[in-house]
Amino acid sequence: MGLVDLPRVPLGIFPTPFARVSDLAGEPGLRELYLKRDDLTGFAWGGNKVRTLEYVLADALARGSDTVVVAGGPTSNFAAMLAVAACRYGLGVTQVCYGDLREGASALKVSRRAGAVVEFTGGPDRGGMEERAAEIAESQRAQGLTSYVVPRGGATAVGACGFAAAAVELLEQLDEHDLAEVTVVLPVGSGGSIAGLVAGLALAGAGDRVDVVGVSVSRPVALARQEIAERAEACARLVGATGTPARWRLVDGRGPGYGSSSAEADRLALRVLCHGGLLADPVYNAKALLWLSQHRPELRRPLVYWSTGGALASADELTSTTAGAAVGEEARS
Structure with a gap:
């Protein structure tokens, strides 16, 4: 390929x-x-994250996913852009942020405006977002959803x-x-x-x-x-x-x-x-x-x-x- x-x-x-x-x-x-x-x-x-998103979103769709769980802090451009693009293709989005509830960041407001469910880890370690995203995806799969996990920045x-x-x-x-x-x-x-x-x-x-x-x-x-x-x-x-x-x-x-x-x-x-x-x-x-x-x-x-x-x-x-x-x-x- x-x-x-x-x-x-x-x-x-x-x-x-x-x-x-x-x-x-x-x-x-x-x-x-x-x-x-x-x-x-x-x-x-x-x-530049548009380039990444074109392939990540396509891979999620090719795998038959109906929801995406993305790790991304409150200021994550990638997570917000993913939430916007997912609307077009009928995918649900859960965004996992580090820290506690923050409302000020424009990117987070965009994510919510686009329909993303946002959850905070409660801890300052950004690395904890991936772990929590995997847990959420596993829970969603147990409920019958086909979840696709995306790490920070779609990396x-x-x-x-x-x-x-x-x-x-x-x-x-x-x-x-x-x-x-x-x-x-x-x-x-x-x-x-x-x-x-x-x-x-x-x-x-x-x-x-x-x-x-x-x-x-x-x-x-x-x-x-x-x-x-x-x-x-x-x-x-x-x-x-x-x-x-x-x-x-x-x-x-x-x-x-x-x-x-x-x-x-x-x-x-x-x-x-x-x-x-x-x-x-x-x-x-x-x-x-x-x-x-x-x-x-x-x-x-x-x-x-x-x-x-x-x-x-x-x-x-x-x-x-x-x-x-x-x-x-x-x-x-």
């Missing part, structure tokens, strides 16, 4: 734009680069296939711009995106053409690296990739921690918005762009930054009670 043989539900509008940017933020570290605009995937509020070999397809898309755009070799930098949370890219580049026989740098904003690098490698290998087997794997590495861009605000990253996000017109969410892209701006001299070849989206998190941050004053002051400086 190859990539074209795998079930997929069409949700996004592809290819997403790819363009050269001379100056993204008015500072040396973010000049003369290319942007892969996966914030413009065309489904709901966009974002499975099947979900990674969305980015294996994106790798092929990227290579076509590199050819259009006469780019023989590039370094791709992208934010990494659950790791499905970078795993799929690595597998897709191997599938296309272009492993020596693209270096991939993942900026981890969620998990410690030592923990995430092995999980990503295993998922990339599983995805490669699934799509029938036999070529040389792409060179990739994972770097630490967590700052104060997953979901925790970084003042330096927030200031950079504002410059990127006002100078380059790109909305960089505080959880993923602001931190990844900060790492890139600080480490640009270490990176060789033409550079591609993969903008992954995060519009709902950006909306939450920009409408917070403290953001307005900060934005106004920074814009005037």
